[in-house]
Amino acid sequence: MDSILGLIRNHFFEGASLLLAAGALIYAAMALRVAKQALVTAKMSDVATLKLKAHEGRERAEQIFLSLQSTCHDTRSQWSLHHDRHCPTLGSQDFRQDDTRHISEIENQGRTLLRPLEIDLSELGTMDAAALEDYIQLAHRTAARIEKLRFRLSPPK
Template structure:
């Protein structure tokens, strides 16, 4: 019995340090698992934020197109008033259409620019991070190009001051 107590007494600190080491390893494994879950959650959050930015970019491009359509409508109305005031109603329709043809061309160009952005929400959901970032940049470029189209609209020149 004295030998057993001596053996336990001699190895007590080794046993306690072994138990503490095992507990530390267990806690390290749990911390590693929690860190992996946090990383996965952060990645999902980043992708969700990119999806939101992509959706906002598409909305900005659509608003730019609606603004362009409004400007086209206003310019077309100015041309109609101009023709009504300064030319007879029996005048050539071709002449009137020549003056306003550029408006339709600009509006169609804006519609053509917007078309590649027409993805459904399910298609946005399947994109990876790189594709979402490319889509966001494309949406911003498209919105800027559509906004620039407004500057190509030419209202009628005033004949009388």
């Protein structure tokens, strides 16, 4: 019995440090699992943020297009009023169409620019982060191009 107690006394610190090391390994494994879960959650959060930005970019481009359509309608009304005031009633309709043709062309160009953004929301949900970033850039470029079209409208002088 004395030899067993002597053995325990001699190796007590090694046994205690072995138990502490085992506890530290278990704790490190749990911390690694939590860190992996946090990384997955952060990636999912980043993708969700990109999806939201992509949706907002698309909405902004659509709103700018609707604003362009409204401006085109106002410009057509100005030309119509101008023609009613300054052109003879029995005059040629070709002159009226020539004056307003650019309005329809600008509106069609805006519609054409908006077409690549018209994807399904379910398709937007399946995109990865790189594709979403590309879509966001496309939406911003499209919105800027549509906005520039407004400056090409010419009201009557």
